[in-house]
Amino acid sequence: MDVEQFRKAGYAAIDQICDYYSSIEQRDVKSLVKPGYLLDQLSTTPPTKGEDFPAIAADFQRLVMPGITHWQHPKFFAYFPSTVTFESILGDMYSSAVSNPGFNWACSPACTELEQVVMEWMVTVLGLDDVFRTSSGKGGGIIGTSASDMCLTAAIAARERALRVLARDHHQVNGTATPTEGPTDVPYSVRSENTKRLVMYGSTQTHSIGVKTALLLGLTFRTLPVKSADGYALRGDLLKAAIEEDIKKGFVPFFVIGTVGTTSSGAVDYIGDIGEVVHQYPTMFLHIDAAWAGMAWALPEQREALRLAEVNKYGDSVCTNAHKWGLVGFDCSLFFVRDRRDLTEALDVTPTYLRTKEADAGAVIDYRNWQLALGRRFRSVKLWFVMRGYGVEGLQAHLRNGISLCSDLVSEVAKDAKFEIVAPPRLGLLCFRLLKDGASASELDKLNVELHTRLAERPDVHLTQTILKSEDRGEIFCIRFAIGALRTTKQDVEEVWDEVVKESDRLVLEGNQVTN
Amino acid sequence: MDVEQFRKAGYAAIDQICDYYSSIEQRDVKSLVKPGYLLDQLSTTPPTKGEDFPAIAADFQRLVMPGITHWQHPKFFAYFPSTVTFESILGDMYSSAVSNPGFNWACSPACTELEQVVMEWMVTVLGLDDVFRTSSGKGGGIIGTSASDMCLTAAIAARERALRVLARDHHQVNGTATPTEGPTDVPYSVRSENTKRLVMYGSTQTHSIGVKTALLLGLTFRTLPVKSADGYALRGDLLKAAIEEDIKKGFVPFFVIGTVGTTSSGAVDYIGDIGEVVHQYPTMFLHIDAAWAGMAWALPEQREALRLAEVNKYGDSVCTNAHKWGLVGFDCSLFFVRDRRDLTEALDVTPTYLRTKEADAGAVIDYRNWQLALGRRFRSVKLWFVMRGYGVEGLQAHLRNGISLCSDLVSEVAKDAKFEIVAPPRLGLLCFRLLKDGASASELDKLNVELHTRLAERPDVHLTQTILKSEDRGEIFCIRFAIGALRTTKQDVEEVWDEVVKESDRLVLEGNQVTN
Incomplete structure (x- = not known):
């Protein structure tokens, strides 16, 4: 394809994107294609000759x-919103036009420096403590791929920090000087004796990225219970008791995930209490997973409920995804650390062919040493475009719109006695279930599984399910209504809710007919 | 920004990309901005109001x-090529327009199925064994972010496979039934006793992603030496001796990286010999890192030299980056496994809110269970566009052009007695150094560091350096000339080489003047 063919194809692509967004509401929200639909239509053999675009x-x-x-x-109300904006699409265009692997500052200095600038902006936007600014000289921010990758990164940083603490203890006990054994400074004996003893903590409401992180690192994850009465939030006293119990058994607590806005119900863990506990153990590291809700720190009126002050006081690392509710297309995960040495001391490997005079002089950041992978895309440009195109006020208006729409829905659902709001609604998220007089817990679960199944078979409704687990109420199957798409209006929410009500009424009616 | 504003901004972006590529050769290849150049020009405060695009x-x-x-x-001859094409840029546009986090088939079935199709194509294009096709029901392919991420993924899969082997031994010895303890089926005692004993292997020429993988997992990496006489390739007998030595010491060998086309010099390890060794140890896993050179498997005439038959016979996993020499913009790392259960048994975590009826029925692939992170971008579309736009023959022509240009350069350099070709040239990569009569090894290193430094100060020349280390020749500093950009012509190569010759002549002349 030559330049003029590209110009034509590019204009056509832009036109198609315009058409798509001009009429997106006329489509069904959900594809109901069957498994294999595309496999069956495409050749399994690659083309020999090039084709016209x-x-x-x-x-x-x-x-x-x-x-x-x-x-x-x-009308997308499943999972969590995953917004993209025209500004973000344009950012991707500019970024892919100057495609490069971005592992070092020297690969293209603009990529690293623009990321430094926009991550500095995001500290301000979100109200994070100044220590999380790269310009603080202590902490810093980096754009990553996903909250799961960031949780893994934080856990590795935490593991190495804990092992360094244990190594110092080891040398003090043995009267030996701390040796230098590469970036981690941990003698093999300390590592081999202690790694197996390391324990991570989270609650039953912590996202599965917690368990997966433990799985990836071959470490133990301890899942702590929550109470419905606590709004499904993890309490500090429970963490403290678990840690003490584990220490007595010879384990070493090293990592806890505190969630601000759980995936199931939007619960906000008691970060202050958890932080107080974490501070009592030098091997412990507190990672804040605010993948979805963290963007709402951009709203001053939400900061207290989202425990921002506690996050600022206690969080060793903080992650929130601009690619969820934050108007930036996937992927754009914002990751901040209180002490960037936690990253570089765990992740820095620099062979000759990656050395540059600027990095040798300590004058620049090579973000590869702050992350797991070597290469990285130029993601800051889309965040820059979005923040400049919307401004802080534009982002705030978008977030407030979602919260307001959800609040209206909550009022509506609360008025209808045949539904239960199962967990405290949070921001744009509501967990509900259908009730039925005299039904047992397991009958209610069955009823709601059936309701969800029927809704899932419809292309015009897209809601996802969860099971809320608590000590005081057991396991409750419920349906999530997650608001936050850019174009959602009050009418969209109402129309989908009407369909939920209708399906519910049909279901109850059928059930009554069968019973009668 | 509304749809019409986007149309205008989109057309303008397309025009700018057209301008960029129409005149790219008139720019300097390398930015020589100073650290902080952009930080100094951008406000540290985010804008309150949105701005016009x-x-x-x-x-x-x-x-x-x-x-x-x-x-x-x-004239980009540094590192390795990182090609992007108009087809790839268009792919990114279509992909970001329908942005979604892609963790499950159900997120958007087209994303998963298109990836299955194009990865099936790439098995054919690269000449990989049928077992690496997802349609084989045994192995499969997935698009990842980078060769480093894929190496980490492979190592985790390998660790879990090795621990499962040890767990089976443990149960046989103890006469206990294999318990089910989550996806990995490895009792805590087996894991805790054996993890510290696990050893990974590579050579001094293995990319630093090997050492970094070990660092991330807290495991031991053993670096084996190579010989210049072997073309800097790792031999099987050396691996065998190291494994035996480690087993005697109580370690458990579990992972070896065999490189096809090392970063320093393009060396191809003795994959057949290494594979034979690996097959003797049930805990061992062979990962093939062909990040750069693997795309050249698309050329039948290169397959023997790039040991494709041995890779097909012995490789447990294989990675090559379409985003290097393969015309697809970063990131697009192609990762194939012989047995996909190695991935799913190490990586599958499925909470309620991620369950779907299609996955429960085993009818679809949820790629999140084949990778570390949860979310994933719709990357298959750019690979699909490139393969359809170029066809296999178009890709082959591009690769052959790079090889031919390098071959011409090699002839030129070989004729000039003041240069040494330090390692066997491979595909588009040449490692050379400047010679000087009577200079010692360290004087030659100094001379070439100085030559590289002078070249690095020029915006019109971009070559990177490496140190080649071998048992028979020690450490040699040399300069890499890596050809493979889409628009490179014979004249580009010649012009840059002329500058290298001129700088070299000046350097030698200055040296002689000082000496005299």
Whole structure:
């Protein structure tokens, strides 16, 4: 494809994107294609000769689009919102035009420095403590791929920090000087004796990225219970008791995930109490997973409920995804650390072919030493475009709109006695279930599984499910209504809720008929 | 920004990309901005109000572009090529327009299925064994972010496989039934006793991603020496001796990285011999890192030299980056495994809110269970666009062009007695150094460091350095000339080489004047 062919194909692509967003509400929100729908239509053999682009673009529309679920649809209420904006799409265009692997500052200085600037902005936008600014000389921020990757990164940093603490103890006891054994300074004997003793903590409401992180690192994850009466939030006293119990058994507590806005219900753990506990143990590290809710720290009126002051006081690392509710297309995970040496002392490996005079002089940041992978995309440009295009006030208006729509829905649901709001609604998220007179807990679960199944079979409704588990109420199957897409209006929410009510009424009616 | 504003901004972005590529050869290949150049020009405060896009786009050109090193420049010969094509840029546009976090098939079925199709194509394109096809029901392919991420993924899969082998031994010895303890089926005692004993292997020429993988997992990496006489390739007998030695000491060998095309010099390890060794140890796993050179498996005439048959016979996992020499913009790392259960048994965690009826029925792939992170971008579309736009023959022509240009350069350098070709040239990569009569090894190193430093100060030349280390020749500092950008011509190579010759002549002349 030459430049003029690209210009034509590019204009056409822009037009298609315009068409898509001009009429997105006329589509079904959810693709109901069957497994294998596309596998069955595409050749298993790669083309020998190149084809003209219009034919390829036409196939995208004809074959790929039917298998797309529209996360930007105003009636997308599943999982969490995953917003993208025109500014973000443009950012991706500019970024991919100057594609480079970005592992060092020297790969393209603008990539690193723009990331430093926008992450500095985000500290301000979110109201994070100044220590999380890279300009503080102590902490810093980096854009990563996903909250799961960031949790893994934090856990590795935490593990190494804990092992360094244990190594210092080891040398004090043995009267030996701390040796230098590469970036981690941990003697093999300390590592091999202690790694197996390391324990991570989270609650039953912590996202599965916690358990997965432990799995990836081959470490133990201890899941602590929560109470419905506490709004499904993890309490500090429970953590303290678990840690003490584990220490008595010879384990070494090293990592706890405090969640601000759990995936199931939006619960906010008692970060202050948890932080107080964490501070009592020098091997402990507190990672704040605010993947979804953290963007709402941009709203001063939400900061107290989202425990921002406690996060600022106690969080060793903080993650929130701009690619969820934050108007930036996936991926754009914002990750901040209180002490960037926690990252570099765990992650820095520099062979000759990656050395540069600027890094040798300590004059620049090579972000590869703050992350797991070597290469990295130029993601800061889309965040920069979004923040400049929307301004802080534009982002705030978008967030407030979602919260307000949810608040209206909550009022509506609260008025209807046939539904239960199962957990305290949070920001744009509501967990509800259908009730039925005289039904047992397991009958209610069955009823709601059936309700969810029926809704899931419809292309015009997209809600996802969860099981809320607590000590005081057991396991409750419920349906999540997650608001936050850019184009969602009050009417969209009402129309989908009407469908939920209708399906519920039909279900109850059928059940009564069977019973009678 | 509304749809019509986006249309205008989108057309303008396309025009700017067209301008960029129409005149890229008139720019300097390398940005020589000083550290802080952009930090000094941008406000540290985020904008309160949104701005019009033309002002933002103008700032991109004015502020960001001067800090971009042009990896698509025809005179880019540093690191490895990182090609992007118009087809790939279009792919990113279509992908970001339907942005979604892609963790499950159900997120947007087209994303998973298109990835299955193009990875099936790439098995054919690269000549990989049928077992690496997802359709084989045994192995499979997935697009990842980078060769480093894929190496980490492979090592985790390998660790869990090794621990499962040890767990089976443990149960046989103890006469206990294999318990089910989550996806890994490894009792805590087996894990805690054996993890510290696990050893990874690579050579001094293995990319630093090997050492970094060990660092991330807290495991031991043993670096084996190579010989210049072996073309800097790792031999099987050396691996065998190291393994035996380690087993005697009580260690458990579990992972070896065999490199096809090392970063320093393009060496191809003796994969057949290494594979034979690996097969003798049930806990061992062979990961093939062909990050750069693997794309050249698309050329039948290169397959023997790149040991494809041995890779097909012995490799447990194989990685090559389409985003290096393969015309697809970063990131697009192709990762294939012989047995996908190695991935799922190490990586599958499925909470209620991620369950779908299609996955429960085993009818679809949820790629999150094949990778570390949860979310994933819709990367298959750019690979699909590139393979359809170029066809296999177009990709082959691009690769052959790079090889041919390098071959011409090698002839040129070989004729000039003042240069030494330090390692066997491979594909598009040449390692050379300047010689000087009567100079000692350390004087030659100094001379070449100085030559590289002078070249590095020029915006029109971009070559990177390495140190080649071998048992028979010690450490040799040399300069890499890596060809592979899309627009590179014979003239580009010659012009840059002329500058290298001129700088070398000046350097030698100055040295002689000082000496005299």
